[in-house]
Amino acid sequence: MAERYIQRSMESTLKKASKEFPAVILTGPRQSGKTTLLKHLFSKTHNYISLEPPDTREAAITDPRGFLQLYKPPIIFDEIQYAPDLLYYVKEYIDEHRDQRGQFLLTGSQNLLLLQQVSESLAGRAAVLKLLPLSYQEMIGQPQARFPWEDKIPRASLSLKLFWKNMLRGGYPELTAYPKKDIFLWHGSYIQTYLERDVRTLRQIGDLTQFQMFLRSIAARSAQLFHLVDVAKEIGIAVNTAKAWLAILEASYQIIILRPYFANIHKRLVKSPKIYFTDVGTLCYLTGLKDPTHAASGPLAGALVETAVFSEIYKRYANRGIDPQLYFWRTATGNEVDILIAEKSRLIPIEVKSSATPKSSMASGIVKFQEDIGRISQKGFVVHLGDIELPLAPSVTALPFSHL
Numbered sequence: 001m002a003e004r005y006i007q008r009s010m011e012s013t014l015k016k017a018s019k020e021f022p023a024v025i026l027t028g029p030r031q032s033g034k035t036t037l038l039k040h041l042f043s044k045t046h047n048y049i050s051l052e053p054p055d056t057r058e059a060a061i062t063d064p065r066g067f068l069q070l071y072k073p074p075i076i077f078d079e080i081q082y083a084p085d086l087l088y089y090v091k092e093y094i095d096e097h098r099d100q101r102g103q104f105l106l107t108g109s110q111n112l113l114l115l116q117q118v119s120e121s122l123a124g125r126a127a128v129l130k131l132l133p134l135s136y137q138e139m140i141g142q143p144q145a146r147f148p149w150e151d152k153i154p155r156a157s158l159s160l161k162l163f164w165k166n167m168l169r170g171g172y173p174e175l176t177a178y179p180k181k182d183i184f185l186w187h188g189s190y191i192q193t194y195l196e197r198d199v200r201t202l203r204q205i206g207d208l209t210q211f212q213m214f215l216r217s218i219a220a221r222s223a224q225l226f227h228l229v230d231v232a233k234e235i236g237i238a239v240n241t242a243k244a245w246l247a248i249l250e251a252s253y254q255i256i257i258l259r260p261y262f263a264n265i266h267k268r269l270v271k272s273p274k275i276y277f278t279d280v281g282t283l284c285y286l287t288g289l290k291d292p293t294h295a296a297s298g299p300l301a302g303a304l305v306e307t308a309v310f311s312e313i314y315k316r317y318a319n320r321g322i323d324p325q326l327y328f329w330r331t332a333t334g335n336e337v338d339i340l341i342a343e344k345s346r347l348i349p350i351e352v353k354s355s356a357t358p359k360s361s362m363a364s365g366i367v368k369f370q371e372d373i374g375r376i377s378q379k380g381f382v383v384h385l386g387d388i389e390l391p392l393a394p395s396v397t398a399l400p401f402s403h404l
Contacts, residue, residue, distance in 0.1 A: 004177040008037055009143040010131055013321030015041060017127035018102035022094040025080075025122070028131035029253035029278060030109040030194055033173040037131060038076050038105050046105060047071060050078040057082045064089045073103035081108045081201060084117040091121035109198050111251045130323075132253065133171030133279045135315040136404070147316065148403060149341075149348055149378065157387040158402035160356060164292035167304060170281015171315070187285035191215075198252045203244065210235065214245050218255065218275060219286035223303040223310070223338075225272045225330075226257075253278055256314060261327035261340050261347070270330040278315075280308045305354040305401075309383050310339055312404055313350070329369055337369045337380075347373060349380035356386035358398030366396050 014037065017024045026034050039048065049071050051057050060067045060083035068089045071077075080086065090104050097103065106126070118126075137145040140156070169175050169183050172190070195208050205211050217231050232242035249255045258274045277283040283304065289295045295304060310326070317324035325342035329335075329349070339350040349366045366380035381399040382392055390398050 005036065005040055006033070006134065006138060006173050006177060007141065007143045008033065008131070009135065009138060009316070009319040010037060010129065010321060011041060011143075014038075014129060017129060017321070018042070018105065020101060021125065021127040022098070022101060023090065023104040023106060023122055023126035024102065025106045025108070025118070025126050025128045026131055027108050027111055027128070027253070029133065030198060031172050031174060031190060032131050032133050032253075034107040034131050035076075035078050036173065038078075038107065042074075042076065042105060046074040046076050048076045048078065051082040051086075052079045060086050068093065073100075074105075075103070076105045076107070078107050079109065080106045081110050087117040087121045091125065094122075094125050109252060110202060111253070129321050130253075130318045132315045132318050134173055134176055135171065135319060136166070136312055136402070137316065138319070139166070139171070139176050143319075145316075147313075148381070148399060149343075155400075155403040157400065160296070160385055161292065163385060163401065164296045167280050167295055167308060168284045168289060168292060170279045170284070171311075172279065172281065175281070183281065184285065184290055187282060190282070191285070194252070194254070199248055202248050202251060205245075210237065211245060214242065215249070215254075216286050218246070218249065219277060219283050220300075221275060222277050222283050223306040224274060225270065226275045227272060254282070256310075258310070258326060258328055258339075261329045270332060274328055276307050276310045276314075278311060280304060280311055283307055302354045305385065306338055306352040309350070309352045309401065309404070312401075313339065313341065316404075335365055335368045335372075337365050345376065346378045347376055348378045351380070351382045353382060353384045355384055358382055358384045358386060358388065358390065358392060360392045362398070363392035363396035367393050370395060 026038065028034055049056065051060055064086045067086065073093065137143060175181055175183055175186060195212060199205060199211060214235050217234055228242050228246065229239055232239045250257060254277065256276050256278055258276060260270055284295060287300055295301065314324050314326060327340040327342065329337040329340055337349045338352045341348040341350065349369050351362060351366055353362050362382045370377045370380065380396045382396060383399050383401055383404060385401055387400050388398065389400060389403060392398050
């Protein structure tokens with residue numbers, strides 16, 4: 001069966017980077033579409049070699065110079081973290097051919113910036129891009145769609161039934177390309193592969209069962225204020241171990257840590273971070289949700305919707321090659337805004353509601369934030385699950401999820 005290609009927001013940015021830098025590093029979680037994207041854009045100009053097979057990996061590790069002579073650029077090296085010392089020889093080639101661009105396209109399922117070899121060898125020589133699972137707009141074939149605060153264009157509506165069905169599926173390209181696949185079976189296999197390959201590559205963990213318990217405990221806290229001590233106590237591990245394991249989840253792009261915004265020194269603000277899963281389908285699987293009705297009516301519905309909105313915003317920026325500057329705002333007295341987008345010296349406040357019926361009272365957190373922050377706050381949005389867009393306050397608009 002021929003692989004169905006789904007157009008990505010990253011395409012123009014990736015092509016531009018390959019014309020400006022000797023190397024391009026494309027990172028992102030396993031199965032986010034990195035290899036498919038590179039092959040789609042560069043299969044006619046670049047050779048391809050995966051470093052995941054043990055024999056290929058061994059050859060690259062034992063004789064990196066000879067390996068590079070055998071597999072000459074322009075080339076795509078897939079899963080470069082399996083042979084990180086190869087990067088020193090990539091640097092050597094680049095320094096000898098400084099006038100050549102786009103010679104090395106490197107992928108990895110972990111944050112390669114954490115690898116010492118990358119910082120030592122490719123600093124200034126490589127563009128670093130991050131490809132996350134599909135955004136909603138990529139799923140529906142509109143990868144270049146902009147946010148309503150960037151460009152006001154008409155958007156199609158999305159039924160509640162389809163919204164929750166999409167939540168369980170998540171954004172990994174294979175499940176969108178082949179919608180008849182068993183999503184629960186797919187996510188189970190994904191988690192198992194992730195544990196056995198990515199987790200063990202990043203850190204020697206003897207008890208993967210305990211790590212999986214940790215992963216599920218984190219999932220139960222998505223979109224909430226996060227306290228690492230509570231998780232460590234629940235799982236029965238040391239706080240330092242929990243901290244190291246959390247770093248693994250972040251380095252492998254399974255979670256995103258959202259920090260609070262601290263500009264106003266006169267307010268007592270909450271300092272704990274919030275954690276979101278990158279893919280809401282993975283989150284649904286880890287929390288045991290198997291059908292849309294259960295997800296929509298259960299106690300996690302609000303956290304799931306907030307995770308979906310945060311993930312959509314984060315992915316839409318990241319998949320265009322933009323490093324999103326996102327925060328949240330919460331005072332000690334309970335006033336809060338779920339998401340703040342820092343853009344062009346302004347802050348765009350976003351509140352998320354799982355209701356399909358927007359009300360003016362839903363804008364109260366944003367209004368208080370605008371009063372507190374003042375002129376740097378732009379127009380705010382209350383993202384909801386209905387299909388109507390309307391003003392809730394002078395500078396706050398109710399926005400359907402599908403209009404994001």
